[in-house]
Amino acid sequence: MTLLSRALGMLFYLLQAVSGESGYAENGDFDDTELDDYSFSCYSQLEVDGLQHLLTCTFDDSDINSTNLELEICGALLDVYCLNFNKLQERYFLKTKKFLLIGDSKICVKLEKKNMTCRKVNIVKIVKPEAPFDVRVIYREGANDFVVTFNTSHLQKKYVKVLIHEVAYRQEKNENNWMRVNLTSTKLTLLQRKLQPNAMYEIKVRSIPYTNYFEGFWSEWSPSFHFRTPETNGTGETDPVLLTISILSFFSVALMVTLACVLWKKRIKPIIWPSLPDHKKTLEQLCKKPKKNLNVSFNPESFLDCQIHKVDGIQARDEAEGFLQDPLSLQLEESEKQRFRGGMQGPSWPSEQAGIMPKIFRGESPFRCLAGNASVCDAPGLPSSRSPNGREGGKSRPLVYQDLLLGPGTTNSSLSPLFPFQPGILTLNPVAQGQPILTSLGSSQEEAYVTMSSFYQNQ
Amino acid sequence: MFHVSFRYIFGIPPLILVLLPVASSDCDISGKDGGAYQNVLMVSIDDLVCDNMINFDSNCLNNEPNFFKKHSCDDNKEASFLNRAARKLKQFLKMNISDDFKLHLSTVSQGTLTLLNCTSKGKGRKPPSLGEAQPTKNLEENKSLKEQRKQNDLCFLKILLQKIKTCWNKILRGITEH
Numbered sequence: 001m002t003l004l005s006r007a008l009g010m011l012f013y014l015l016q017a018v019s020g021e022s023g024y025a026e027n028g029d030f031d032d033t034e035l036d037d038y039s040f041s042c043y044s045q046l047e048v049d050g051l052q053h054l055l056t057c058t059f060d061d062s063d064i065n066s067t068n069l070e071l072e073i074c075g076a077l078l079d080v081y082c083l084n085f086n087k088l089q090e091r092y093f094l095k096t097k098k099f100l101l102i103g104d105s106k107i108c109v110k111l112e113k114k115n116m117t118c119r120k121v122n123i124v125k126i127v128k129p130e131a132p133f134d135v136r137v138i139y140r141e142g143a144n145d146f147v148v149t150f151n152t153s154h155l156q157k158k159y160v161k162v163l164i165h166e167v168a169y170r171q172e173k174n175e176n177n178w179m180r181v182n183l184t185s186t187k188l189t190l191l192q193r194k195l196q197p198n199a200m201y202e203i204k205v206r207s208i209p210y211t212n213y214f215e216g217f218w219s220e221w222s223p224s225f226h227f228r229t230p231e232t233n234g235t236g237e238t239d240p241v242l243l244t245i246s247i248l249s250f251f252s253v254a255l256m257v258t259l260a261c262v263l264w265k266k267r268i269k270p271i272i273w274p275s276l277p278d279h280k281k282t283l284e285q286l287c288k289k290p291k292k293n294l295n296v297s298f299n300p301e302s303f304l305d306c307q308i309h310k311v312d313g314i315q316a317r318d319e320a321e322g323f324l325q326d327p328l329s330l331q332l333e334e335s336e337k338q339r340f341r342g343g344m345q346g347p348s349w350p351s352e353q354a355g356i357m358p359k360i361f362r363g364e365s366p367f368r369c370l371a372g373n374a375s376v377c378d379a380p381g382l383p384s385s386r387s388p389n390g391r392e393g394g395k396s397r398p399l400v401y402q403d404l405l406l407g408p409g410t411t412n413s414s415l416s417p418l419f420p421f422q423p424g425i426l427t428l429n430p431v432a433q434g435q436p437i438l439t440s441l442g443s444s445q446e447e448a449y450v451t452m453s454s455f456y457q458n459q
Numbered sequence: 460m461f462h463v464s465f466r467y468i469f470g471i472p473p474l475i476l477v478l479l480p481v482a483s484s485d486c487d488i489s490g491k492d493g494g495a496y497q498n499v500l501m502v503s504i505d506d507l508v509c510d511n512m513i514n515f516d517s518n519c520l521n522n523e524p525n526f527f528k529k530h531s532c533d534d535n536k537e538a539s540f541l542n543r544a545a546r547k548l549k550q551f552l553k554m555n556i557s558d559d560f561k562l563h564l565s566t567v568s569q570g571t572l573t574l575l576n577c578t579s580k581g582k583g584r585k586p587p588s589l590g591e592a593q594p595t596k597n598l599e600e601n602k603s604l605k606e607q608r609k610q611n612d613l614c615f616l617k618i619l620l621q622k623i624k625t626c627w628n629k630i631l632r633g634i635t636e637h
Contacts, residue, residue: 051559076573078565097562101499102570124498158502213494 037064038109038117040071040092043128043217047157048095055094055123057085057107066090070110076103076123099123101159127216129154129163132186132205135225139192146195146229148188150205150222155186164210166218169203171196172226184210198231486538486577493631500570503563504624508617527618532626538575541630544623545571551616554609567623 042057057071071085071092078098085092101124108118134151148167154160167188168178181188195201205222209215260268526547532540548568552561 051562078562078569097558100566100569100573102495103573158506159498211498213498 037061038069040107040109040119042107042121043126044099044123045128045130046099046101046159046214048130051097052095053097053099053123055085055096055099057092058090062090068111069116071107072110073105073107076100076105124213125215127160127209127214129160129207129209129216129219131220132165132207132222135203135205135222137203137225137227139227139230144192146190146192146227148190148203150186152186152207154207160209160211160214162210163207165205165207167203167205168221169201172200172202192229195229197229200226200228202226486542486575488538488575488630493634495570495574496627496631500567500574500627501624503566503570504620507560507563507567508620508624526615527622532622532629537626537630538577541571541623541626542575542577544619544626545569545575547619548616548623551612554612567620571623 039060040057041060042055045054045056048054055073059066059069066087070087072082073085073094074082076099077083078100080098083094083096083098085094104120104122106118106120109116130153132150132152134149136149138147138149139145140147150165150167152163152165154163162184165183165186167181167183169190170176170178202224203226204224207219208217530540530543545568548564548571551564556564
């Protein structure tokens with residue numbers, strides 16, 4: 001019985017001695033006060049050199065004396081159970097191909113072959129990607145934007161291929177005012193209108209794993225790239241040809257508007273909306289004008305420009321009337337026909353005639369004579385309608401002849417023979433004088449008719 | 460009376476033990492979301508199979524090894540098949556192959572076993588080795604036989620890897636359906 005109890009007692013003591021070892025935590029909790037002194041942080045970088053991976057660990061406490069401290073990793077390794085870290089200054093690193101990348105590993109801090117603290121880690125959950133590089137910014141003038149491109153070594157890797165990239169940019173004078181954009185591709189477009197013109201900008205990129213299996217930390221920032229935005233937001237970039245055309249068109253439009261306003265009343269409106277002449281007013285004006293322009297003078301010197309031909313008697317009157325009646329009527333008909341053919345205004349026969357007669361008697365400059373024009377008002381009974389009958393028209397025809405003689409060429413040339421006002425006094429010289437007179441009469445009549453019709457048109 | 464109790468005590472329990480299913484699966488497939496397989500195992504399998512690390516001739520598929528006649532990825536036997544296939548892969552590490560080749564083989568083998576998390580029976584059983592060199596009369600015949608054997612082994616390896624990949628896809632498809 002005593003022997004049995006001793007055996008049981010020793011058995012229990014041995015069990016306690018074996019399992020009651022302190023200072024070892026399987027679950028990785030930092031319960032022991034000594035663990036806080038040896039706390040460390042690690043990160044992994046996969047495929048840094050072919051199939052080789054890199055695991056880097058550092059103590060959180062920089063003041064710790066790591067002279068005799070070693071790090072060891074066990075578990076989740078290929079073909080081996082444990083591997084030791086290499087030490088470089090204050091950093092512990094392990095470069096190997098033997099990471100299984102499946103399951104958890106255990107990293108222990110050893111002091112003289114004794115485990116001081118251990119920590120469970122999963123290599124695929126502490127991945128720190130390599131920093132992006134080759135950041136470039138290209139300005140597209142046509143699109144008014146900036147294309148940001150960069151490169152990353154993970155595009156050629158097999159494990160950590162999908163990353164999230166963070167692009168940060170700022171205006172150099174605004175410190176700590178970073179604008180950030182996240183993207184999965186390696187290309188970003190920044191609109192010019194969202195940036196300040198003529199400013200210097202700084203831009204940089206970093207990455208982090210973005211898969212369900214691989215997780216970890218942000219990479220280091222890429223080297224910064226600096227670029228300057230254009231001076232204006234695109235206004236200085238307009239096409240000079242387009243600018244010139246726009247300015248010219250503006251000025252031409254302004255000029256046209258000005259001319260339209262100035263010439264509206266005199267030129268444009270009569271063409272667009274010609275006013276019908278008022279006979280009464282026209283006659284009144286005609287009556288007034290000769291008086292205004294009447295320059296009576298008995299000074300012989302004022303008649304020097306006029307060719308004075310003596311008229312012998314009344315007998316020549318009828319001959320002249322008969323001779324001039326036919327060509328004149330023909331000329332009038334022809335002019336009227338031409339006018340009709342030209343589609344002139346005033347299709348009605350009386351209105352044209354009314355338009356013609358005042359025009360004929362109008363005392364415009366072509367008809368003026370220094371000696372004074374024949375007063376239309378002195379002529380009795382102006383016909384309202386013209387008729388081919390020379391008898392009726394003959395009464396006024398001498399006056400017509402007078403004014404017709406004073407054609408448009410009279411202003412600069414010598415006047416044709418001046419007929420007196422009274423028809424009865426009209427006599428002609430012999431034929432020698434008559435023919436040239438008649439021809440001049442005919443030409444002046446033509447000229448007069450042409451002038452009058454054109455004067456009417458220009459009204 | 461004593462004879463009846465004796466029969467029940469010493470007869471039936473051994474019978475029950477014998478009748479217990481021998482091929483019961485003790486594997487617990489971890490990583491059921493398929494992340495480990497898609498991001499790690501499949502990378503190594505594709506490197507071995509698709510990147511021409513294994514070259515085989517046209518006669519490779521004609522001769523189906525006996526291994527696949529005995530073991531297949533049948534329903535409810537996927538874990539068992541993968542377990543055996545992963546162990547078979549380890550035998551190829553002894554071949555004269557490159558380091559990267561061995562690395563990927565180890566990844567597939569050990570990674571599969573880690574994910575399956577099986578409590579294997581018969582640990583003491585020595586895994587059947589690949590074909591061993593037979594003593595021949597002259598060196599030339601020996602050399603040709605070695606080449607032939609190596610070619611056969613590579614052919615078997617490629618088929619094995621393809622079977623492993625197919626079986627994993629079957630497992631993950633079943634998990635997603637459920």
